[in-house]
Amino acid sequence: MVIELFTDYTLRNVALGSALLGIVSGVLGCFAVLRRQGLLGDALAHAALPGICVAFLLTGSKAPLVLLIGAALAGWLATTLLLTAVRETRLSADSVLAIVLSTFFGFGIVLLTFISKSENANQAGLDKFLFGQAATLIAEDVQTMGLLGAAALAVVAGLYKEFKLLAFDAEFAASLGFPARGLSVLLTSLIVIAVVIGLQTVGVVLMAAMLIGPAVAARQWTNRLGVMLILAAVFGAASGVSGALISVSDAHIPTGPVIILSLTAIVLGSLFFAPARGLVWSTIRRRQQRANMKVE
Amino acid sequence: MSNVSIDHPVVIHDLTVAYRDKPVLWDIELSIPPGKLVAIIGPNGAGKSTLIKAVLGLVPTVAGTVSLFGGSYRERRQMIGYVPQRSSVDWDFPTHALDVVMMGTYGQLGWFKRPGKAQRELALRCLEQVGMADFANRQISQLSGGQQQRVFLARALAQDAQLYFMDEPFVGVDAVTERAIVNLLRDLRARGKTVVCVHHDLDSAPEYFDWLVLLNVRLIAAGPFETTFTSENLRKTYGGTMGAAIKHIEHFEEDRLAISVQADTKRPNGH
Amino acid sequence: MSSAIVILLTGVLVAVACALLGAFLILRRMAMMVDAISHAILPGLVAGYFLAQGPDLLAGFAGAVLAAVLTVSLVEALQNTGRVGGESAIGIVFPAMFALGTFVVSKYFANVHLDADAILYGNIEFAAFDLLYINGVSLGPQSLWMMSGLCLMNLLFVGLLYKELKLATFDPGLAAALGFSPALIHYALMTVVSITTVGAFTAVGAILVVALFVVPAATAYLLTDRLPVMILLAVALGALSAVCGYAVAIVLDASVAGSIASTTGVLFGLAFLFAPQHGLVARARRLQRQRLEFAVQTLLVHLLNHEQSAEQQAESAYSHLSGELRWHPPFARRVTDAAKRATLLQQHGDMLNLTEAGRAEAEAARATDLQR
Ligand SMILES: Nc1ncnc2c1ncn2[C@@H]1O[C@H](COP(=O)(O)OP(=O)(O)OP(=O)(O)O)[C@@H](O)[C@H]1O
Ligand SMILES: [Mg+2]
Numbered sequence: 001m002v003i004e005l006f007t008d009y010t011l012r013n014v015a016l017g018s019a020l021l022g023i024v025s026g027v028l029g030c031f032a033v034l035r036r037q038g039l040l041g042d043a044l045a046h047a048a049l050p051g052i053c054v055a056f057l058l059t060g061s062k063a064p065l066v067l068l069i070g071a072a073l074a075g076w077l078a079t080t081l082l083l084t085a086v087r088e089t090r091l092s093a094d095s096v097l098a099i100v101l102s103t104f105f106g107f108g109i110v111l112l113t114f115i116s117k118s119e120n121a122n123q124a125g126l127d128k129f130l131f132g133q134a135a136t137l138i139a140e141d142v143q144t145m146g147l148l149g150a151a152a153l154a155v156v157a158g159l160y161k162e163f164k165l166l167a168f169d170a171e172f173a174a175s176l177g178f179p180a181r182g183l184s185v186l187l188t189s190l191i192v193i194a195v196v197i198g199l200q201t202v203g204v205v206l207m208a209a210m211l212i213g214p215a216v217a218a219r220q221w222t223n224r225l226g227v228m229l230i231l232a233a234v235f236g237a238a239s240g241v242s243g244a245l246i247s248v249s250d251a252h253i254p255t256g257p258v259i260i261l262s263l264t265a266i267v268l269g270s271l272f273f274a275p276a277r278g279l280v281w282s283t284i285r286r287r288q289q290r291a292n293m294k295v296e
Numbered sequence: 297m298s299n300v301s302i303d304h305p306v307v308i309h310d311l312t313v314a315y316r317d318k319p320v321l322w323d324i325e326l327s328i329p330p331g332k333l334v335a336i337i338g339p340n341g342a343g344k345s346t347l348i349k350a351v352l353g354l355v356p357t358v359a360g361t362v363s364l365f366g367g368s369y370r371e372r373r374q375m376i377g378y379v380p381q382r383s384s385v386d387w388d389f390p391t392h393a394l395d396v397v398m399m400g401t402y403g404q405l406g407w408f409k410r411p412g413k414a415q416r417e418l419a420l421r422c423l424e425q426v427g428m429a430d431f432a433n434r435q436i437s438q439l440s441g442g443q444q445q446r447v448f449l450a451r452a453l454a455q456d457a458q459l460y461f462m463d464e465p466f467v468g469v470d471a472v473t474e475r476a477i478v479n480l481l482r483d484l485r486a487r488g489k490t491v492v493c494v495h496h497d498l499d500s501a502p503e504y505f506d507w508l509v510l511l512n513v514r515l516i517a518a519g520p521f522e523t524t525f526t527s528e529n530l531r532k533t534y535g536g537t538m539g540a541a542i543k544h545i546e547h548f549e550e551d552r553l554a555i556s557v558q559a560d561t562k563r564p565n566g567h
Numbered sequence: 568m569s570s571a572i573v574i575l576l577t578g579v580l581v582a583v584a585c586a587l588l589g590a591f592l593i594l595r596r597m598a599m600m601v602d603a604i605s606h607a608i609l610p611g612l613v614a615g616y617f618l619a620q621g622p623d624l625l626a627g628f629a630g631a632v633l634a635a636v637l638t639v640s641l642v643e644a645l646q647n648t649g650r651v652g653g654e655s656a657i658g659i660v661f662p663a664m665f666a667l668g669t670f671v672v673s674k675y676f677a678n679v680h681l682d683a684d685a686i687l688y689g690n691i692e693f694a695a696f697d698l699l700y701i702n703g704v705s706l707g708p709q710s711l712w713m714m715s716g717l718c719l720m721n722l723l724f725v726g727l728l729y730k731e732l733k734l735a736t737f738d739p740g741l742a743a744a745l746g747f748s749p750a751l752i753h754y755a756l757m758t759v760v761s762i763t764t765v766g767a768f769t770a771v772g773a774i775l776v777v778a779l780f781v782v783p784a785a786t787a788y789l790l791t792d793r794l795p796v797m798i799l800l801a802v803a804l805g806a807l808s809a810v811c812g813y814a815v816a817i818v819l820d821a822s823v824a825g826s827i828a829s830t831t832g833v834l835f836g837l838a839f840l841f842a843p844q845h846g847l848v849a850r851a852r853r854l855q856r857q858r859l860e861f862a863v864q865t866l867l868v869h870l871l872n873h874e875q876s877a878e879q880q881a882e883s884a885y886s887h888l889s890g891e892l893r894w895h896p897p898f899a900r901r902v903t904d905a906a907k908r909a910t911l912l913q914q915h916g917d918m919l920n921l922t923e924a925g926r927a928e929a930e931a932a933r934a935t936d937l938q939r
Contacts, residue, residue, distance in 0.1 A: 033652065033655050034386075034389060034390075036386075036652055036653075036654065037654075038652065038654050038655040038658045039599060039654045039657065039658050041658075042602075042658060046774070084847075085839060088847055088850060089789060089839065089845060090788070090845065091593070091785055091788065091789075092593075092596045092598075094596050094597075094598045094599040094654070095593050095596070095598040095781060095785050096785075097598065097599055098598035098599055098601065098602050098777055098781040099598075099778075099781055099782050099785055099832070099835060101602065101774070101777070102602070102774055102775060102777040102778035102781065102782065102828055102832075103778055103782060103828055103829060103831060103832025103835065104832075105774045105775075105828070106688075106774070106775050106778055106824070106825045106826075106827070106828020106829045106831075106832065107825065107828070107829040107832065108825070109688045109775070109821075109822045109824065109825030109828070110815075110816070110819065110821045110822055110825035110826050110829055111821070112822075112825075113820075113821040113822040113825060114819050114820065114821040117820050117821070131669070158408055159407075159408070160410070161402060161405070161408075161409075161410055161411070162402075162407070164391075164399075165399055165402055167389070168385060168386070168389045168391065168396070168399070169380065169384070169385045169399070171349075171354060171380055171384060172378060172380055172399065172451075173402075174353075174354055175352045175353075175354060175376075175378040175380075176373070176402055176403035177370070177373050177403060178402075205606060205662065205665055205773075205774075206662045206665065206666055208658040208661075208662055209658060209659060209662030209663065209666075211658070212655045212658035212659055213658075213659055213662075215655075216650075216651055216655050216659060219390060219650075220650060222390060223390050223391070223392065223435035224390055224391065224392070224395075225389075225390045225391055225395075228390050250674070252673055252674045252675075253670065253673065253674055254669060254670065254673045256666070256669075257665075257666035257667070257669045257670040257673075258666075258670060260662050260663060260665075260666035261663065261666050261667065261670060264659070264662075264663040264666070267659055271645075271648065271650055271651070277650060279648060279650070310869060312865050314858075314861060319861060322865070322868065323865060323868050323869055323872065325872075358858070358861070358862070358865070359862070359865055359894060
């Protein structure tokens, strides 16, 4: 199986693509989760759908870059709406999130069904963004994903200190002269990149987990942000590759859901068994304390 | 601007601040002399935190000017240190005390550059100054409230500023930490720095500070403690108790119904 | 009944059933929890069908409702560990459940009637074709019966428990003290939401049902401050969205459910911009008016403060205003003009002087801030 990883063309693409997604979304998800914006990625993923459809309608092209730009613009619009509505109305953030997510997606469905019923035979393939189809990834897709992901990671590496400060204490960051607003927009844009990579692989619905899961798992193992980012990347990549390997063995097994299920296993394992923070250990400790108290 | 302001660390002229449409600070006129420990005192909602944030350019002003050492905040940023209210950050953040203190050097470092050995050593020295050297590698959620406050102070020390703004540094700390902080403030004063603190305890204020700013939406009085800390002034500040603040809150937040408050208590993970 | 009417009616009934509960979901900040539930019921449906060995309606219902309650409990359990933030817990649970559902469907039920796309956006288009048979007698479209049932259930739920729901939403402490367990009401609401979701799911799918629950109620929340009005408005807006959405879908030959969700979004957008009290436009206008009023007051107080002082000459000069108060000259002119129009101050050459009325106003402004 592992040897096939290097020889089998499809498997290699699927595994590489999923691993890439895991790394990028793992790293960016850490910042999103620490800033308590974990579900922002969910909204962005849903908002991307109409963006992709509009991009296709306008250009007639399915080139990854074209769709990416559409998704990014829609994501940007959704984020702007989200922030404006939270600031300017009395609706709570989670209501606004649900509104943006469901109405953008609804509009995306309208466009998608409209496209599929219009003459254009080229449409087949757009709806793969709904559930993702890692199995259809080709080398060119993986290259685009790699380039985008590398760019996103490079920005994080360059601005690591600034992003850390922003996530921990945005006001202090502003008092030091760093533009908190601008950094925040940049971070969201990077998340859009992760989302776009994820759409092809795991699809709209499961994208939220790809951002949140690795971060939550990684957080249990360490108290250092740097280590957390690396661990999240590893966890993300591991669930991506294992999802690809498992699903390739059986045509009936879809890649996206298996990636998420592997990831969930990692999250649960970390929550229960991570040293220091693991729930199992803290329960045992509490038991022992109680026993000791009784003895005394 | 007149030229006296150059040697005055803070000169505020006709400063008015409003959140949305709610006036929070009215027409503040204030200049603070150098080398003093200054207490800002006033009831809850008096605008104390807002005054500091307005000076630091963190909230937009409606009218007025602020000059720091004769220049704008932008120009003088490197000379100014800030200690926000401790409750303003998530203490479960994955980082340790030393790392937080090093954040104080980020302003001087500027974009992209990572903190190195020099910054590390500086941060360690700052931690030592607040008596926290032993906790340098401790995850911040495993620090007590007083220790967290000391870490924040150390971070401000790492900014190596001439002028410090501290929002309620004494809140939630025990007597030992309180003494440590007071000694630290005096040490700063001895080195010619100016420190402006929001303070709540009227009993300890005259002992800890030498200059007083009484604030309740407007400036009630400002000056050396001996002349300013009078019952007349205090009555003016706290006078009709918090009537003004409460009325403002009610007036402008009635559209938020009671809902936001209620829902907050409801949310299982609400902060 | 023509199929168009069946679809339209189904749409309206679904929208009404969801909107009835929406107000409480918004006010209790449970919007994303509904999103989670709507995704997470998939494995429940599958399990139900599996146990019943076929797409049995009742078994599916039971499984889905159990899955929904499980989701809510799991999210709350995760949150209670203190290791996972509130929204992260939601973002972990529902994708896992959804992934489990799709995994099982594609592995074991590749041929079962559970079309993947339909899960996301339903197939209300076929509402007219699934007929309900009892003892072999056709009673008309099944979807109509189901949605009417949901409407009735939610109407009864909100009608009978209105007081308790309201209390548990606004003051859980008091509710508990009065003997209504907020937790019980919480889970009762969640159960009703789950049943509604499962019922609506087949018509509009997992994501659009969220739009029906949340968006009309949120729109109503921007239009009124009163809970009963909010509920009624939400219902009306939901029904309106269903009708308009259907019309648009016919014109575009596109998904009905998607059009309905888009329409709720458009209505929300309109309210967001133009709501009389809380709309962006109304807010901006109010802000502008208040800024001017406030600036006038600032100017009056400023003049009052410096009336007797030595620097009055400098401080009260019109030409110095923009410098002293950091106002742009045009704004300073507007403020001065407004004050002059209200005869609060007079200008003699370059000097601004308070009138009697202006002085009184300035003193009053000062006093309101420092009530004593
Ligand atoms: N971001 C904000 N948006 C709207 N209003 C705000 C905001 N921050 C503060 N306020 C309001 O401004 C007023 C002054 O707040 P501020 O925090 O400056 O008071 P404070 O004197 O620091 O009070 P405390 O002693 O409680 O810390 C209060 O009425 C508060 O409700
Ligand atoms: Mg304060």
